[in-house]
Each structure stands twice: as C-alpha cells, then as structure tokens.
C-alpha cells in the first residue's frame with residue numbers, strides 16, 4: 001500500500017515532466033473517446049429511430065395470430081377468440097396498450113385505377129397508442145370509431161389511384177366462404193409514412209365496418225400489444241402467452257421483423273468494432289509515448305532498482321502513468337461527447353446529405369442517443385486495452401539493469 | 410562478525426580488443442563496525458568492487474558474502490530485498506530521483522521498505538538537519554547545487570540505519586567544511602549503531618577518518634593498513 005503511494009506519486013509527477021507531450025496525448029485520447037461515443041450515439045439514434053418507426057408501422061412490440069397466419073395472412077386464419085373474449089383476457093393482463101385488428105389482402109379501385117393493398121380494420125382509439133398513422137394524417141381526418149364508414153389511405157396510393165380526398169373507392173376481398181366481399185368507402189383521410197411502401201399498400205377502415213363486409217362477425221386476425229420498452233418485451237410475451245393459451249402464436253417484434261431485430265445486434269457489434277478501431281489508432285501514440293518516456297528515464301529507473309525497489313514497482317509506475325493519462329483523456333472525452341450531444345438531442349437534419357436514408361427505414365433527422373452502455377464501453381475498452389498496451393513498455397522498463405544506470409557518467 | 414567477505418573476485422571488461430581486469434583476484438574481509446576506506450587512482454577498480462559487494466553486478470568468478478550469506482548467485486528479487494533492507498548506497502554518478510524533493514528522495518528507501526509516514530518524517534527531518542540541509546527539504550535535485558545533492562544522497566544512504574553503507578566518492582563535490590561535517594555524521598553513526606562503512610575515495614581527508622585503508626591498483630589490492638582514526 002505504501003509502495004503504491006510512492007509509485008503513484010512518481011507516476012503522476014513523471015506525467016507532468018514533459019507537459020507538452022502529455023497534453024498532446026491527453027488531447028488525442030479525448031478526441032478519440034469523443035469520436036467513439038459521439039459516433040456510437042449517432043448510430044444508436046439512427047437504429048433506435050429505425051426500430052421505433054418499424055414498430056410503429058403496425059407490429060407493436062408483441063403480436064398475436066392464429067398459428068399459420070403468418071404463412072397465409074388471409075381471412076381463413078382468424079384468431080380462435082372473438083373480440084369480447086380477447087378483451088376479457090387482455091384487459092386483465094395489465095398491458096401498456098393493446099389493440100385487435102382484422103387485416104386481409106384486398107384490391108382497392110377508384111374510377112380510374114386499382115391496386116393490391118392490405119386492408120386493416122382497426123379500433124382507432126386503441127391504435128393511437130400503437131401506430132404512427134393517427135399522427136401522420138396530412139389531409140382529412142383519422143377514423144373516428146370502429147363503425148366509421150370512411151377509409152384512410154396513403155398519399156402515394158391516392159396519387160396512384162388518381163383520386164382525391166372525399167371521393168369514393170371500392171375495396172374488394174374474400175369472405176371465409178371464398179365469396180367476393182366488397183364495399184364502397186369514402187376517402188376521409190390521407191397519411192404519409194417514412195416508408196414509401198407503407199403509403200402504397202396500407203389502407204385503414206373501422207374494424208366493425210370491415211368485419212361486416214367480410215362476414216366474420218366479431219372475429220379478428222391479429223392483436224398488437226405494446227410494452228414499456230422495445231428492448232425488453234420478453235415479460236410481455238410471457239404474460240400474453242399465459243393469458244391466451246397455446247392455440248395462438250404470440251411473438252415479439254424481434255421475431256416478426258428479424259431484419260429490424262438484427263439491426264440491434266449489428267449496432268452493438270458496430271459500436272464495439274468502432275471503439276476498438278479508434279483505440280488501436282490511439283494505442284500507437286500511447287505506446288510510443290510510454291516507450292519514449294521510459295527510455296528517457298533509464299537512469300532513474302536503474303537507480304530505483306539499485307536502491308532495492310522491485311521490478312514490479314517499476315512496472316506499476318509505468319502502467320499507472322499510462323492509466324492516469326488515459327483517465328484524464330477519458331474524463332475529458334466523455335465530457336466533450338456529452339456536451340456535443342446535448343444540444344443535438346432535438347435532432348440533426350441530414351436530409352441534405354443523406355437522401356437515400358429513408359430507404360433503410362430511417363428518417364432524415366438524426367437523433368443522437370447517448371447511452372450509458374456506450375460510455376461504459378468506451379471507458380472499459382480504453383482502460384482495459386490501454387492497460388494491456390502499456391504492459392510491454394512497462395515490462396521493458398522493469399527489466400533495466402541497475403548497473404547500467406548508476407555507473408555511466 | 411564479518412560484515413563483508415570477498416573471495417578471489419575477478420571481473421574483466423572488454424574494451425575494443427583489449428581486456429581490462431577491473432578486479433583481479435580480490436580477496437577481502439571486512440568486520441562489522443569497520444570504517445574502511447577504499448583508495449585507488451581513477452580506474453583502479455573501486456566502483457567495480459563496491460558494485461560486486463552491493464549485489465549490483467556479479468563478478469566473473471569468486472564469491473561475495475554479506476553478513477554470512479553468499480549473495481553472488483542470488484536471484485534479482487532477493488538481491489533487491491538485500492539492498493533495500495541491509496545496504497545504504499551513495500553512488501558515484503547518479504543518485505537522486507529528479508521528480509522527488511530532497512525530503513522525498515531521503516524518504517524513498519524508507520517508503521519502499523514500508524515505514525509509516527510519521528516515522529519517515531521524523532527520521533528524514535533529523536538527518537536533513539544533520540547534513541545541513543534544513544530549509545531545502547522541498548527543493549528538487551535540479552534546484553540544488555552538486556554538493557547539496559550529494560548530501561541528500563548521503564542522507565538517504567544512512568537514514569534507514571542499514572548495517573552496511575557503500576559510498577562511492579561521497580565527498581567528491583563538497584568543500585572541506587561540508588565533507589568534514591558529513592564524515593563526522595558517518596563516524597557518529599558508525600559508533601552509535603555499529604554500522605559498517607566502506608567508502609571509495611581518493612580524498613586524503615576521508616582517509617584520515619578511516620580505521621582501515623585498502624589501496625588498490627589496476628584491480629588488485631596492493632596495501633591494507635590498519636590505523637587509528639583521529
């Protein structure tokens with residue numbers, strides 16, 4: 001313990017012997033750490049945005065279907081439970097939000113054009129807590145109840161159908177007896193989505209209206225459920241499974257959209273690789289600085305050894321010196337990252353430089369997301385690998401021969 | 410009691426195509442409590458002998474015994490421990506750690522030994538006073554004269570009361586008054602704690618204090634005189 005004190009004192013003072021060199025190194029480490037954290041925050045923000053909008057565009061955090069629905073999403077795969085039974089079970093489950101829907105493939109026809117779409121019969125009140133659509137209406141209004149007779153379609157579909165708000169369209173699908181089921185709707189609202197394909201293929205109508213059109217009474221095809229945080233949905237999945245029994249399929253969004261889910265893993269991998277790459281760049285400077293510092297001190301290191309300090313004491317000195325330097329850089333770099341991310345929380349508009357971004361389901365405004373995990377990652381990587389990197393110069397220093405140091409004049 | 414015993418030490422350096430015998434069959438026995446002066450012209454082998462005795466450099470052949478223990482084949486860490494606990498050093502060329510103050514340099518060995526802060530301060534204050542450096546405790550080596558630095562080195566060598574002090578030209582940078590003061594500190598320590606002193610020097614005044622003077626030439630002992638110190 002007392003040895004550690006003198007060793008730490010020596011390390012600290014030696015650090016300030018070549019003030020310029022130390023400050024340059026601290027600055028380099030700070031910038032590196034800033035780059036680690038800032039870049040990771042940007043990427044996290046982007047991925048987070050992607051995941052959120054992915055989840056908002058209908059899946060929710062957890063979905064319930066009849067077994068087989070995902071292979072054949074049609075009217076033949078209705079959930080075995082009707083609306084009342086679902087409500088009885090799910091309302092008692094203490095969920096953040098849930099909503100049942102009926103969704104089927106359909107054809108929508110205006111007086112000029114027709115298009116293949118997915119028709120969603122929804123409960124507008126409940127959907128407000130789950131999907132983006134109620135908040136993305138750009139003309140007209142959103143649906144006003146399960147029996148609303150209107151239809152809400154995307155801006156691009158509106159253009160493709162060469163029709164307009166207030167006009168009528170015909171939606172055609174099949175009922176469970178494979179008979180044609182169709183109905184006319186007035187277009188009451190138009191929405192925009194981040195993804196073009198959503199605007200082209202999703203149309204929304206009142207749930208009861210659609211149920212009547214398809215002759216399915218009070219049955220639905222899908223339930224969407226929200227939990228507190230998209231990263232932790234397992235508990236919700238379990239709760240719903242327990243409530244609804246084994247003849248339905250309860251899946252988290254990570255399995256409904258594996259591409260989206262893989263983004264999270266990819267992001268974690270990216271953060272680690274990026275952090276390590278930056279560190280590797282830093283480590284050359286660090287090791288070089290240490291080697292130089294140690295080389296300049298051949299004599300005093302020899303002297304300390306001659307006086308009876310063990311080689312370990314020398315090793316510890318160099319390692320501690322390196323860690324002190326890194327710690328200063330880390331503190332400064334983390335602060336810098338925090339300070340630079342703080343004012344950007346409200347979003348960076350990158351539409352000018354990132355035209356293609358929307359293709360990946362990300363918006364053109366980036367919201368950098370500073371996470372504790374990334375800060376910890378940067379600190380752990382820098383300290384951990386820094387420790388390892390400083391071992392080699394430290395080891396070399398501890399192998400010095402005392403005799404060399406004290407006899408040379 | 411024998412403090413130091415050297416048996417048939419040889420050490421040869423190669424310089425170019427020439428072999429230099431720095432130690433040439435040196436055998437020597439030093440009793441505990443001796444005050445011994447090692448005198449030789451420059452290049453006579455004083456430093457080489459002190460380094461062998463202090464376990465800093467292994468001889469090519471021969472044996473070195475310290476306090477009844479053979480040390481020339483010990484491991485590095487054992488030698489470090491021996492030097493730390495039993496020997497006080499004043500080196501000829503380089504003595505002080507530049508980033509430490511005078512006091513910290515004096516306390517360095519005690520700190521590595523693990524002495525408490527209170528004990529260290531007590532002893533370092535006393536010794537700095539004795540070697541005439543009170544008031545300069547917080548100066549770093551670069552802020553002191555050669556003589557002051559030398560006195561710090563001496564203070565460090567004796568502050569932990571080692572059984573054996575090996576001093577290489579401890580008065581080289583000192584005026585006669587300072588070296589007299591320093592030598593009196595040595596003598597007092599030698600009397601009080603029975604500390605063995607081996608001092609390499611070509612300073613006549615130092616030899617005056619010694620009770621035994623060993624003269625070397627070209628790595629060989631050429632004379633060994635017992636004398637009464639003043």
Ligand SMILES: Nc1ncnc2c1ncn2[C@@H]1O[C@H](COP(=O)(O)OP(=O)(O)OP(=O)(O)O)[C@@H](O)[C@H]1O
Pocket residue numbers: 407422423424429430431449450451452453454455456457458501
């Ligand atoms: N590392 C070395 N490499 C080569 N020769 C050496 C080395 N160290 C000492 N010598 C030679 O060994 C001989 C004895 O050297 P040593 O340093 O022991 O003498 P010294 O009595 O201490 O001299 P001085 O009074 O100048 O300090 C000298 O001839 C010296 O040149």
Ligand SMILES: [Mg+2]
Pocket residue numbers: 455456457501577
């Ligand atoms: Mg010498």
